[in-house]
Amino acid sequence: MALTTARTMPGVLELLPLDQIAFQGMLDTVRSNFERFGFLPIETPVMEFADVLLTKSGGETERQVYFVQSTGALEQGDKPELALRFDLTVPLARYVAEHEHSLNFPFRRYQIQRVYRGERAQRGRFREFYQCDVDVIGKDSLSVRYDAEIPATIYGVFRDLAIGPFTIQLNNRRLMRGWFEGLGIADGDRQMAVLREVDKLDKRGLDHVRETLTGAAFGLSTEAVDRILAFVQVRSTSLADALEKLDALGSGSETFEQGRNELRDVLGLIKAFGVPESHFALNLSIARGLDYYTGTVYETTLNDHPQIGSICSGGRYENLAGNYTKSSLPGVGISIGATRLYWQLREAGLIGTATSTVQALVTQMDEAQLPVYLALATELRQAGINTEAVMESSKLGKQFKYADKAGIRFVLVLGDNEIANGTVTVKDLRRENQFEVARTDLARTLRAELEQGAGTGVRA
């Protein structure tokens, strides 16, 4: 019989158990921080009705959507009725509109699930990936103060992930649009186009952006472009510096002043939330490509690994669910692309080898003593230690090799001597030492050892 090649589609990340443990450790850190800040969990279906998912989308989104069709509909040649979600924000909008009358506002939710995009595979880009989202949705209005709570949450996440120094960079869409208005770029679509272009500043460089803006596609004057470039190059080094640089921009349109006031409030509150000044900064080139953002926008980068780019981004939007309800539902939120983040951290060598979730292996010296081994394993499990017992007899060396490869830290040997003495021999494969303890003290001893070296599993 011809064999089928075992393979997965490009753009998916499938991990071996030890890597999966590291990845899940990362998600646990994200989740616990989201919960610590008082966000509530929800999950939504992977599939949604296509018309619900694609309401506001232009051609770009639709191009990246996977449609889903039942066999029956496929045979009849119908248009697909269902599609896979491509982010968690659109399903959130649908969720809030659908359950509006049962929800408590401001609605603070977090959601950690996979999303799907039909992209051509590329380094660090996935077709199936995890997003970790937090959003706050208000009914009719939502204070700009929430715009500061989001970065505070994000600070907690990346601090606990311990992946090195990072900076949460902030900007405000109103401030940008107001600045462009002052230069005579009044049309909304045109403002968006300029905005998307300056967003590339950090990636493409000053000259490239200048060339594009003065070029035929935009046709802006050299003076206007110089003013834009001066604006988007603003970066801050501390809170006082940020406020000073905002003042130094001079006065502007009503939109501009509104944006500036929002930014001032947000920056001040981020500090009040306890985020160190070294970890947040003004970056007036941050724009975000998505057009639904209206005010504050965020991007987070690792200081020592700028090539990785943004590892977490989001912002403020008015009218989240305008396509589904007449209610006004403003919100602010952010998303961590966990799959890409994990993949890039691994590429950069920032993730060490995880230890197994299995903490102890009970070896088998003598098949006849199997009940003794199983009783020992049960004892340890009852003491909260994840334990595996060797079920098939083999050479002890082979059993050690198995434990080593599996990343199991403690190997327990129970032979005639130990049984006679009421002891257990423990080999700690991580510390590379061996000791013998009374069986009655075993669980306590292992617990103490394990707690000593407790970590997130993501540390290098």
Added chain:
RNA sequence: GUGGGCGUAGCUCAGUUGGUUAGAGUCCCGGAUUGUGAUUCCGGAUGUCGGGGGUUCGAGUCCCCUCGCUCACCCCA
């Protein structure tokens, strides 16, 4: 969706101006006398040379087509 690069063991690759039975390292499996892994030594398994066609006495190598992967753009986590 648009443009460039690359396809040889599971992985990283070598393979001369076309010339016998296609190699190395790594990984995997087994062994090196009594109850100890990761080091060392010995042995073993593994390939429609991406696929199809053409040129030739002879193609991994040259030509054409095709498929796959990958990088950049677009967009984005």
